[in-house]
Amino acid sequence: MQESKNIAVVGSGLVGSLLAIYLRNRGHEVDVYDRRPDIRTIEFSGRSINLAMSLRGWLALEEVGIADEVKKLAIRMDKRAIHIPGKPLYFQPYGKEGEAIYSISRGVLNKKMIELAEKAGTRFIFESKVWDINLDEATIHTGKTENDARESRKYDCVFGADGAFSRVRHKMQRQSRFNYSQEFLKTGYKELTIPANRDGTHKLEKHSLHIWPRGEFMLIALPNLDGSFTCTLFMPFEGKNSFEMLDTEDKVQQFFEHHFPDVVEDIPSLLPEFFRNPTSALVTIRCFPWTYSDKVALVGDAAHAIVPFYGQGMNAGFEDIRMLNHLMNIHEDDWGTIFRQYEAGRKPNADAIAELSFRNFMEMSTKTADTGFLLRKKIENRFAEKHPDKWQPLYSRVTFSERPYAEALAEGDRQRAIMDRIMEIEDIEERWEDEEIEQEILALLEDTPLKVVNR
Amino acid sequence: MQESKNIAVVGSGLVGSLLAIYLRNRGHEVDVYDRRPDIRTIEFSGRSINLAMSLRGWLALEEVGIADEVKKLAIRMDKRAIHIPGKPLYFQPYGKEGEAIYSISRGVLNKKMIELAEKAGTRFIFESKVWDINLDEATIHTGKTENDARESRKYDCVFGADGAFSRVRHKMQRQSRFNYSQEFLKTGYKELTIPANRDGTHKLEKHSLHIWPRGEFMLIALPNLDGSFTCTLFMPFEGKNSFEMLDTEDKVQQFFEHHFPDVVEDIPSLLPEFFRNPTSALVTIRCFPWTYSDKVALVGDAAHAIVPFYGQGMNAGFEDIRMLNHLMNIHEDDWGTIFRQYEAGRKPNADAIAELSFRNFMEMSTKTADTGFLLRKKIENRFAEKHPDKWQPLYSRVTFSERPYAEALAEGDRQRAIMDRIMEIEDIEERWEDEEIEQEILALLEDTPLKVVNR
Known part of the structure; x- marks a missing residue:
């Protein structure tokens, strides 16, 4: 019943590749353009935070039948491992028994996704930058360099899956009444590596997301299949403890020995990596509308780039695709309606996860080191277990x-x-397991309204 | 003591011209570029809201000795005149005896400012678009069209006074970590005219800002020297009462007769104007930083475009220039410090007036028609008079x-x-002049904290 369309996807990242698989499964012709070379042919590293796949991501993979394949690349993490100087390692479970998030290297996953999309019949056109796009016609103009003879090709529709600095969105931005914001954190990040032991085992507990919370800055480490950990140092660009201050090898060495004494030995290439790897910025991007007529739609980071502190960037992008698929099931060839409902349904949720991700830096970097916060979590978890x-x-x-x-x-x-x-209750440290506390929470639940904001 | 610099100002609008006068007074060489023709040589109209000059604007003009000259172009407005169907005209004073805002036509004022800047020795280069700017070198690349042979000229510093869609800011935006947002209202506006009576007098009370508040939409009218009023219709682009719906002459005529019966006769060219004049959008633009090294700075709308509902857009831009001048008095040739302190000092205030202006649409369009609101204002004013x-x-x-x-x-x-x-007090309508109410406000003032947010 559904007509086969010619569809262009701009961007061969995780969301673009997943979208291609979905569209191929629906019987469309799909061309994926990327300005970069095929990631399968190059070394990928240096400015990535390992991904944490959670339920929303898995559901989007399952629906298109590739979850099992991807799970082979992932390491289960069922807890945070919190490293505080002078204290024993503290494990904080992420959820209930059996609940976990999954560490995957972005490069490894992206290669797999492209392979799967290609197997499904997607045509990939690498090293081909989209220089311009005619929104009314869904025509894209591509070429290797700006001065090259350009090629033009008209599609039935075009998806912009080209990331936070999307070229497709850039074109949409020139319309009047296009809302747009880009907001950078004063905190940047740098990738570092804990290599595997000689026997290929992990140097730290394997099934944990490791955190060294230090207030204004923090180090995290996520496990890889090869026994290594990908570490990320989050730190302000300027100020007392900042990337700007760490401008000599001595200073970097001393900084790590002082703040991360239990792990500094495990990062043998600390100094070369610190000065070779870029210091990257973190941005939140919001925009609206996400679609143009029945011709163009933005997905993933192109529509809603968020900071990484909730581990939801990829998961939110994958959920975009799953929602689009549901709408295509309902509205079939009515792409105008599909696009309107997609942007109206996803936008409030994209804004919400942007806000939650922004707030979570404080939770990870500061509060996980705070005993009051840990007690609060214990009370919550106890109540949640009794009253799920x-x-x-x-x-x-x-x-x-x-x-x-x-x-x-x-x-x-x-x-x-x-x-x-609850935390204001006197002697809460002693009384937190009392029946009264449980009753008090129940009473407060009755009294406290829920406010869902749809901006 | 101070060195004479070569300075380029991009944009010959109100703020650019005022800046040129200030810089000439300090002994600098000043070139002002504008992509448009000299406004003195063309007919100016069709998409402007009359300006409301208030204290901040006047102070900036006084400091450079041109306030008296400009005052000749202005009409004092000491009150709102509120038009509600079926009710007598209601006058709401803006402030205390002697306090007023001043209506000036944007075109008339801009011509005068350019004339004054030229007299002060500014060089104006019209019909010369700035296509590119090298921020590190303060070099600008200009020309009539993009394909023309371009001219380049290096300055000591460059000011971007080129408005909400600033080309100078566009260049700064390409840096990493440049925060930027553009947010459009769903309300647009259209200019209309109430011409003068045959004898040159005003058809409506001259010394008022006239408002026809109708909730989702409103009409306003500001007086001109020639006896006319410049009217602005603010209305949603889409929806029940919207520009989209008013797509035939009949519908426009009926809409005005229904909603603005007391003024429809005074707008004799309603239909031709309605379909000839553009429907313009309203945008709030926020960005940071506003300066680049000691080379480039944004002023006025280029740094902080706001919606017009507080009448502060021009006033805020003029205050930027006055603040820059104060900093130049203190720091003389240290332009790096001047620029740092300028952006740090002005940014929180620009954010605040953006927020206040956004909120004021509701006050003007809805609340001025509300008796509870008017009572609230009366109570406030009474208390303010007793306890200034x-x-x-x-x-x-x-x-x-x-x-x-x-x-x-x-x-x-x-x-x-x-x-x-206070408004929750029972029978407040009867009791608002009681001694108790005054005492209650005094008590609440003691208890309510002030929170100044510096974002």
Whole structure:
């Protein structure tokens, strides 16, 4: 019943490749353009944070039948491992028994996704930059360099999956009344490596996301299949403890020995990596509309780039594709309606996960080192176990459910208001397991309204 | 003591011309570029809202000795004249005795400012678009069209006074970590005209800003020297009462007769104007940083475009220039320091007036038609008159004082919180002049904290 369309996807990253597989499964002709060379032919590293695949990501892969294939590349992480100087390693489970997030190298996953998309019949055109796009015609103009003779090709529709600095969005931005914002954090990041032991085993506990929370800055480490860990140092660009200050090998060495004494030995190439790898910026990008007529749509980071502190960037992008697929099931060839409902449905959720991700830096870098915060988590978890119908912790709602992000944000605000009151109770440290506390939370739940904001 | 510099100003609008006068007074060589023809040689009309000059604007003109000259072009407006169907015309004073804002036609003022800048020795280069700018070198590349042979010229520094869609800012935007947002209202606007009577007098009360508040939309009219009024219709682009719906002459005529019966006869060219004049969009633009090294700085709308509902766009831009001048007095040739302090000092205030302007649409279009709101204003004004040291109404603080906008926003929020409580008092309609109410406000003032946000 559905007509086969000619569709261009700009960007061969994770979201673009997944979209190509979905579209091929629906019987469309799909060309994926990328300005970079085929990632399968090059060395990929130096400015990535390992991915943390969670439920939303897996559901999008399952629906198109590739979850099992991808799971082979992933390492289960069921807890945070929190490293505080002078204290024993502290393990904080992410969810209930059996719930976990999964560490995957971005490069490894991207290669696999392109391979799977190609197997599904997608045509990839690498090293071909989209210089311009006619939105009304869905015609794209490509070429290796700007001065090259350019090629033009008209499609039935075009998807912009070309990331935070999307060329497709750039073209849409020139319309009047296009809302757009880009907001950079004062914190940047740098990739470092903990290599495997000689026997290929991991130097740190394998099934954990390791965190060294230090307030304004933090180090994290996520496991890889080859026994190594990809580490990311998050730190302000300027100020007291900052990338700007660490401008000599001595200073870097001393900084790591002082702040990360338990791990500095495990990063043997610290100094060369620190000065070779770029210091990258972190940006939140919001825009609207995401679509143009029935011709053009933005997906993933091109529509909603977020900071990485909730591990939801890829998951949110994959969920875009799954939602598009559901709408295509309902509205078949009515692409105008599909696009309108897609942007209206996804935008409030994209805004919500942007906000949650922004807030989570504080939680990871500061609060995981705070005993009050850890007690708060214990009280919440205890209550949630007893009343799973009444309380799903915010992290679980974002990570282990497919309920809308906007709802998670609103529930999280409500729970925070309630827990603020609970934490004011005198001697809460001693009394937190008392029956009264449970009753008090139940009473507060009755009294505290839920506010879902649809901006 | 101060060295004479070669300075380029991009944009010959109100703020660019004023800056040129200030810089000439300090002994610098000043070239002002504009892509448009000299406004003095062309007919100017069709998409402007008359300006409302208030204290901040006048102070900036006085400091450079041109306030008297400009005052000749202005008409004093000491009140709002509120037109509600079936009710008598209601006059709401803007401030205390003697306080007023001043209506000036944008075109008339701009011509005068260019004339004054030229007289001060500024060189104007019209019909010369700045296509590119080298930020490190303060070199600008100009020409009539993009394909023309371009001219390049190096300056000591460059100011971007080129408005909301600034080319200079566009270049700064390409740097990493440049924060930027553009946010459009769903409301647009269209200019209309009430011509003068045959004897040159005004058809409506001359010394008022006339408002026809209708909730989602409103009409305003500001007086001109020639006896005419410049009217602006603000209305949603789409929806029930919207520009989209008014697509035939009949519909426009009926719409005006229905909603603005007391003024429709005074707009004899309603239909031709409605279909000839553009429907313009309203945008808030925020960005940071505003400067680049000691070479480039943004001023006025290029740094902070706001919606017009507080009448502060030009006033805020003029205040930028006055602040720059103060910093030049203090730091003389240290342009790096001048620029750092300028952007750090102005940014929180630009954000505050953006927020206040956004909120004021609701006040003008809806609340001025609301009896509860008018009572609230009466209570506030009565208290302010008795306790001028304790209560300056928000509108006065923005319009008739030079206290920072950020402080006005914070004071306004505090006053609103207090007045919300007062308006909850039973029978407040009867009791508002009682001694108790005054005492209650005094008590609430003690209890309500002031929160100045510096983002």
